[in-house]
Structure formats: structure tokens, C-alpha cells
Amino acid sequence: MKLVNIHKHFGLIACLAAATPAVAQEKALLFSDFASVRMQAEKSSSVFQVANHQRQMAQWNQQNAELDILKFRLPITAAAQNNTRLPVNFIPSEIFGGEPGTFREVNFGLQYVSNFTIAPQIDLLNLTAWEKARAAKIQATLVDVKSEIDKKTLFEALAATYYSVISYQKQTQILEKSKTVADSLFQTVSKKYAEGIIRSQDVTDARINQLSIQDQIEQVKFGYASQIAQLRILLDVPASTSIFLEDVALEADFLTTDFTPNARYVVRQAEVNYQLALSDLASLKKSYYPTVSLAFSHTGQSNSNQRFWDSNSIGFSTNFVGLRFNWQVPDWTKHISKKVAMLQTELAKTAWEHTNLQNEMQNKQTGIEKQKARAHWEKTRQIRELKESNFQKSKNQFDENILATDRLLVSFNDLVNSQLAEEVAKVTLYFKQTLIDINTTNNE
Numbered sequence: 001m002k003l004v005n006i007h008k009h010f011g012l013i014a015c016l017a018a019a020t021p022a023v024a025q026e027k028a029l030l031f032s033d034f035a036s037v038r039m040q041a042e043k044s045s046s047v048f049q050v051a052n053h054q055r056q057m058a059q060w061n062q063q064n065a066e067l068d069i070l071k072f073r074l075p076i077t078a079a080a081q082n083n084t085r086l087p088v089n090f091i092p093s094e095i096f097g098g099e100p101g102t103f104r105e106v107n108f109g110l111q112y113v114s115n116f117t118i119a120p121q122i123d124l125l126n127l128t129a130w131e132k133a134r135a136a137k138i139q140a141t142l143v144d145v146k147s148e149i150d151k152k153t154l155f156e157a158l159a160a161t162y163y164s165v166i167s168y169q170k171q172t173q174i175l176e177k178s179k180t181v182a183d184s185l186f187q188t189v190s191k192k193y194a195e196g197i198i199r200s201q202d203v204t205d206a207r208i209n210q211l212s213i214q215d216q217i218e219q220v221k222f223g224y225a226s227q228i229a230q231l232r233i234l235l236d237v238p239a240s241t242s243i244f245l246e247d248v249a250l251e252a253d254f255l256t257t258d259f260t261p262n263a264r265y266v267v268r269q270a271e272v273n274y275q276l277a278l279s280d281l282a283s284l285k286k287s288y289y290p291t292v293s294l295a296f297s298h299t300g301q302s303n304s305n306q307r308f309w310d311s312n313s314i315g316f317s318t319n320f321v322g323l324r325f326n327w328q329v330p331d332w333t334k335h336i337s338k339k340v341a342m343l344q345t346e347l348a349k350t351a352w353e354h355t356n357l358q359n360e361m362q363n364k365q366t367g368i369e370k371q372k373a374r375a376h377w378e379k380t381r382q383i384r385e386l387k388e389s390n391f392q393k394s395k396n397q398f399d400e401n402i403l404a405t406d407r408l409l410v411s412f413n414d415l416v417n418s419q420l421a422e423e424v425a426k427v428t429l430y431f432k433q434t435l436i437d438i439n440t441t442n443n444e
Contacts, residue, residue: 051147065136127286202405260367263439290327377425
């Protein structure tokens with residue numbers, strides 16, 4: 001008998017490992033449906049924590065860029081200089097009444113010199129700063145879009161893991177019931193052997209059938225434990241917290257409406273990347289323009305031979321106010337950078353257009369996958385009903401001693417496999433519907 005593995009339908013689930021596990025206050029978590037799993041993810045998953053931090057940093061960067069438009073500067077400098085040895089100059093002695101042709105040593109200056117300068121400055125015209133502020137706003141939008149994509153990816157991984165656990169639950173229930181039937185068949189076969197109706201090989205086959213069912217139960221339980229561990233990782237739940245999932249009734253008959261999701265997360269990301277490339281190009285173009293600033297300066301100086309900042313010192317101050325014009329002559333580096341930015345803008349536009357088409361096809365494919373899953377479930381249900389009928393007929397014929405044991409066991413195994421296949425198909429259908437819901441809710 002072949003063990004049915006849900007991963008054949010869901011594929012490999014990417015592990016979203018968290019850098020720092022969240023500390024959960026609960027000692028046990030009970031999930032009644034997938035909506036409750038999503039609610040827990042919003043509280044404990046590191047994906048949401050990282051998204052909040054990134055959004056806060058983007059807002060601060062945007063505020064910093066907006067304040068940098070005026071670029072107010074207030075440099076303040078102060079100095080205190082002790083001239084321990086003043087410079088010596090030679091002055092003609094006749095100035096002091098001495099003999100002509102001779103010189104006298106004279107020290108110029110004062111020993112203690114102190115000064116203080118304050119020079120505030122603010123930009124009146126800085127086109128590059130304006131464009132950088134706009135780019136920071138676009139960058140903040142990009143951070144939000146990336147966060148939404150990360151959340152969607154997390155929800156999709158959670159859905160795959162959640163329905164994998166549900167599938168293992170359903171398979172366990174079917175196999176436990178099948179084990180009861182297998183035990184009954186073994187007793188019946190053993191009784192008929194004791195009566196001399198069948199061979200010893202038939203008893204052996206019935207025992208093998210028992211062991212096969214038991215092995216499948218054990219393997220399914222291992223798979224269940226593995227997926228619970230995966231769910232724990234995705235939710236950032238510590239090992240000390242137990243996780244339980246309620247047994248949910250899957251009513252696949254209600255999942256008959258065809259619907260195509262309208263998710264545009266990746267399209268929005270490509271669009272914002274294009275806007276950011278346009279902003280970078282505009283910033284390079286505006287760097288060719290000059291910057292005009294309003295500048296003011298006040299300087300005070302104190303000179304004394306007694307001490308620093310002497311009240312009887314010789315002092316003076318200077319002031320000025322005016323406009324500063326700053327322009328850097330463009331060089332070849334800036335010209336090449338502009339060419340590169342223009343090319344990057346075209347590439348970003350092309351990527352946006354391609355992503356838009358690809359996303360439309362992906363949404364349609366997601367809808368088709370659900371239709372495919374529903375069609376497969378309907379066929380597995382019909383097959384299961386036929387297998388049940390066949391097994392019941394085989395059991396009746398076996399009881400009447402007109403059907404061989406091996407044919408009965410084959411019919412039994414076919415029934416178990418059909419029941420497992422139906423449950424897997426039903427869970428897969430629910431998973432596909434959940435993917436549509438994830439890619440349809442909260443779209444911009």
C-alpha cells in the first residue's frame with residue numbers, strides 16, 4: 001500500500017527562519033481554522049516585527065530628507081591661544097631716538113588671544129535636495145510594498161503548512177479506521193485457516209496487510225510532527241508552547257465558484273522601482289544646477305596680556321550677511337552617471353511592463369489550479385465510491401468462500417488508497433482556495 005504524502009501536491013515549503021524568536025506568553029495554542037493561524041502570525045511572527053521596524057526607519061529617513069531641503073547649518077567655533085613667546089621684529093632705532101643705522105628688537109602682539117565665531121547658513125535653492133526628499137518618500141512606499149509581499153509570502157507558507165497538518169490528521173483518521181478493518185480481516189482469515197478453508201500464506205498476507213497499515217499510521221504521525229515544527233518556525237512560537245489544531249470539517253461541495261485573484265503586489269513593487277529610477281535620474285540632472293544659500297557670520301576677538309577674556313582686554317568684532325552661490329562644473333563622471341541612470345530607468349520601465357503581464361498570467365494560473373484541484377477531487381470522490389462498492393462485494397464473496405484472500409486484500413488496499421487520495425484532493429482544493437483568498441484580500 002502506498003503512503004499518500006501531501007507534499008506531492010504542495011511542493012517544498014520555504015522556511016522563513018527568524019533571527020530572534022518571539023517569546024509567547026501562552027503555554028498552548030489552539031487553532032480552529034486558518035484565520036486563527038493568520039491572527040497568531042500577526043502577533044508573533046518576526047516578519048511583522050521586521051516590517052514595523054523597516055517602516056519606522058523609512059519614515060525617519062523621509063523626515064530627514066525633507067529637513068535637509070533647507071539644510072540649516074550652525075557652525076560654532078571658539079579658540080583661546082596663549083602666545084608664550086611673541087614674535088620679534090627689528091625696528092630702526094632712530095624711531096625711538098637712537099642712532100641711525102642701528103636696529104632695536106621689538107615684540108608685537110598680545111599674549112592672550114581669544115576668539116568666538118558663529119556662522120549660520122540656510123539653503124534657499126537646492127534642487128537636488130528637493131529631489132532626494134521625493135526619492136525618500138518613494139523609498140518609504142517601496143518599503144511598505146515589500147513588507148506586504150513578505151507578509152503574503154508568509155501567509156502562503158502558513159497555508160501550505162496548515163493544510164499539510166490537516167491532511168495528516170485526515171489521513172490518520174482514515175488509517176485508524178482501516179486498521180480496525182484490517183484487524184477484523186486478519187481474524188476472519190485466521191478463523192478460516194483454522195477451519196482448513198484457506199492456506200497459511202493467506203494468513204501471512206493478512207498479517208502483512210496489518211503491518212502495512214500500522215506502518216503508514218506511524219509515518220503519517222511523523223509527518224504530522226514535522227509539519228507542526230514547521231508551523232512553529234513560521235509563527236516564531238517557542239518550543240515550550242504546544243500547538244494543537246482542531247479537527248475541521250472540509251465541505252468541498254461549497255467550493256464550486258470559479259474566481260481569479262487580482263493580486264498586484266509585485267506589479268506595484270515594479271512600478272515603485274520605476275518611479276525610484278526616475279527620481280534618481282532627475283536628481284542627477286538637477287545636480288547640474290547651482291545651490292544658493294543665505295549666510296551670516298559674527299566673529300568676536302579678545303586680546304590681553306593679563307589673562308583670557310580679560311574685562312579690560314582689547315577686543316573687536318566683525319559681522320557679515322549675504323548670499324552664497326555654489327556651482328560645481330560638471331565633469332565626465334557625472335555625465336556618464338547620467339547616461340547609466342537613463343539606461344536603468346528604461347530597464348525599470350521594461351521590468352514593470354513585463355511584471356504586469358506576468359502577474360496577470362500568474363493570477364489566471366492560480367484560478368486554473370483551483371479548477372484543476374476541484375476536478376481532481378470530484379474524480380477521486382467517484383473513484384472512492386466505486387472502490388467502496390467493490391470492497392463490499394469482495395467481502396461478501398470472501399465470506400461465501402468464492403473469492404481468494406489476495407483478491408480481497410487488493411480490494412481493501414484499493415479502497416484505503418482511494419479514501420486517502422480523496423482526502424488529499426479535498427485538502428488541496430481548500431489550499432488552492434486559500435491561496436486565492438490571500439491574493440485577493442487587501443489589494444491596493
